[in-house]
Each structure stands twice: as structure tokens, then as C-alpha cells.
Amino acid sequence: MVKTDFSPIADTTRRAEIVALLRRAILTGQLQPGQKLNELRISEQMRVSRAPLREAMRELVQEGILTSIPYAGTFVIDVTAKDIDDAYSLNQVLDEFAIERTWPQRDQRFFDELDRRHEAVKQATRNLDTTRQIETALQLHGLIYEWADNSVLLETWQRLTSRLQMYFALHQHARNEPVPAEDVHETYVQLMKGTDMRAAQRHAREHINLDFEQLLSYARSLEQRPSKGA
């Protein structure tokens, strides 16, 4: 009897790879909000037929980062200030819940992983890699959702994450790289290691608040002169 626990085999369908490619393109801002996705053109570029491409698009539509209008096309979602505000306020509630659920489950493995992800953020920050910085920061933040042991909550968070990453990437892209030099996550990590759950919850709420405020003002400024996508 083999006792090693293997990781599951990677999805080797074209569809899965297309999903990953498209998602990355959207979340990094390569594909801009409102932009139309031409099926023929993309399928030729990727050297696949339209069938798996279309299936991949359906997935991303359900994931909430694409939107589809029958016989008109599939588009990258538009980002409005209201969307960001909605995502933000829901995120606050979910954070509080996730921390509450995670709290009693924290153990050494949790703390180690917390440090590991924190380190990844600092690494990306040192490298001035803004895209990766956003990605790692969200992963750090996502730890409490993975640890909360609630599959539905985790799914919800992952859906939210897609959008958040898109919003932040958009923002960074626009402001063109003034990367926050000092470590904004230090306090959060310390609190998550501590004994005062309420304090951790409060901090999560306020900390995230800060980031979002910047995002919001940026989004609002965009909406003054709305532009047609592509």
C-alpha cells in the first residue's frame, strides 16, 4: 500500500488552460473593463477552436468578471464606484465572520503560513512588482478564509477576490506604480497571532477601509468622463 499522498492531477483540458489565460489577462488589466472579446480572433491567437474558448468564457461569466449579451458579445465587466463600494462593504462583513471562524482553529501551521504569505508580499514589494504585490496581498488576506473551514464562505471569497484583484490592478495601473514602501500588513499579522479577536476584526475592517478609499476616489474620478470600452 502506497502511503504518500499525491496532489491531484492537473486539469489538462484546453478549456482549463484558456480559463487561466483569460482570467490572468483580465485580472492584470491586460484586457480592460468594457472591452469586447472577439471569439474568432482570440481562438486564432490561442490556436484553439471556438468551442473550448466559449465554454471557458461561460465559466468566467459566472465567475463575475465577464458579462455576456446574446448575439452581441462577451465583455469584460465594467467597474463602477458602486461595484467597488458593494464589494467592499460585503468584504467587511465576511472578514469579520472569517476571523471569528478561524480564530479557534489557529495553530502553528497557521502562523507559519501567515508568515510565509506575509514574506511573499514583502518580496513582491521589494521587487516593485505591483501585479504580484496585489496578488500576494490578497493571498495573505485569503488565509483566514481557507482556515475558516466553510466551503461556501471560501467560494464567496474567491469570487470577490477576482473582482478585488481587478479593481486594484486597474488602480495601480492608472497611478503607475507608487508602491507603498512601508509594510502595511505588519499590524494585521501581529494581531492575527495575538489573543484579542475583536481587535483583529476591528483592524481588518479599518485597514481594508484605507485601501478601498483610494480605490473609490479613483473610480469616481473615472466616472466623471465615462469612456466607451475599446
Add this chain to the structure above:
Amino acid sequence: MVKTDFSPIADTTRRAEIVALLRRAILTGQLQPGQKLNELRISEQMRVSRAPLREAMRELVQEGILTSIPYAGTFVIDVTAKDIDDAYSLNQVLDEFAIERTWPQRDQRFFDELDRRHEAVKQATRNLDTTRQIETALQLHGLIYEWADNSVLLETWQRLTSRLQMYFALHQHARNEPVPAEDVHETYVQLMKGTDMRAAQRHAREHINLDFEQLLSYARSLEQRPSKGA
């Protein structure tokens, strides 16, 4: 200038209709948890090709009521007691949030709609139509989500709803129709019309609690002797 506000044109793609058909079949328990969906057979029954069927399936996979394994098949999700518990506890948190957001926005139109949906539940109850009863009860409950004016929250609720409806349908199906005769929603409606928000939140939490407890014990009893799906 025409001032009438028209409802959006119905989706006339096969895909959309297939999604609706499949969803209904799953949520009413026609397709049972764990059951495999044979693409060829279903496409022949529906008289459509596999392309739109597969696209529809991808949507439902992302919606969380189907699950797909490459080259193996697409299956109706399995319902475990843990899933129900997860959905339930998240639902509590979301309810509280939704009520808080809806509260200041309540107006006559809200109250009217509340009554309308409440009436629909009572109607279904009188008709002993358990499927419809579940559907209408969830719609009554969903009103606070529609009124909360938060698109992300609404989406999340709708995803949750799919599963909840499936769980409840499964339960009812198994217990074979002892429909609750008395009106369990009366208090809820009254509280939502009242002035004490905290009381409404508390009630929502406890009321839902009751329903779920039954579900949970049922699900646990199933898990004693797990059965292979189809």
C-alpha cells in the same frame, strides 16, 4: 419619447433555456445528488446538440450545483451535512447584513411586495405544492437581498439560494409532504414592517435556525449509509 419601462427581452438562445431546464430539474430533485449527466442522452432528449448543452453545464458548475471532472463527467453536487451547515451559518451572517442595509430603504413598495410574496407562500401551502412552497418561501426571504441595493450581496445570495432550494427540496421529497400548516412567516413579515431592526435580525437568525435543524438531522441520517449516485 416613450416613457414606459419595458422588461428586458427574453434570452432566446438554446443555452439559456437549457440552463433553466437543468436548474429546475436539479432544484426540484428530479436529478438527484451525485447523479451523472450523460451529455449525449440529454442532448438527444432535449433535441439540441451537445455544444449549447455543454456551455449550459459549465454555467451550472460555476453556479455551484454541478461539479465536473475532466474526461469523467459532470455530476449533480453531493449534499453533505457539512455543506448544509456551512451554507446555513453564512446565511445567518448575510441575513443580518441584508436586513441592516434594507432597513432604511423600506417604503410602501417594499411592504406591498413583502405582502405579495407572503401571500404566494400561503397560496402554495394551501395547494400542498411543496416545491412551489419552497420556491416562494425563498423568494419571500430574498426580498431583503433585492432591497439591500448591493449587487455583490445579491449575487451571493442567489448562489446560496440554489443550494438551499436543492437541500430543502431533497428534504421534503424524503419526508414526503408533511407540509407545515401554520404560517411560520407571519412573525417575520410583521417584524420587517416594524421599527425594531435588532429584533428582526434576531428573529431571522432563529427562524432560519429552525428550518435548518431539521435539514441537518436529515442530512446526517443519510450519511450513516452513503449510497452511490446512479
Add this chain to the structure above:
DNA sequence: GACAATCAGATTGTCGACAATCTAACAAGA
């Protein structure tokens, strides 16, 4: 010039067929 009808091009939706993969049954060898 304004407006409606028509039409060509482009794009999305759907189809039927083929390729890749899995499953289960069977055979061969230790």
C-alpha cells in the same frame, strides 16, 4: 435633407463528426 428599406459583412450560436480519454472486461503470465 430626413427617413425607411435593403443589403453585405462581421460575429455569435448551433450542429455533426472526429480525436482523446476513460472504464471495464478479458487474456496472459508470474
Add this chain to the structure above:
DNA sequence: TCTTGTTAGATTGTCGACAATCTGATTGTC
């Protein structure tokens, strides 16, 4: 008997072509 290799059948994944629909330009009429 157990394991391993093979094979046939069924099912999923992918492809290229056709049908349905939309868009914008053109034409014709008033």
C-alpha cells in the same frame, strides 16, 4: 490467485462548417 497488459465500447473534449442574428452603410423615396 493476483497482477499486468490489451482491447472494445462508451463518453467527454475539440474541431471546422453552417445558420441565425446584429451592425452599419447604402440606396431609394418623400
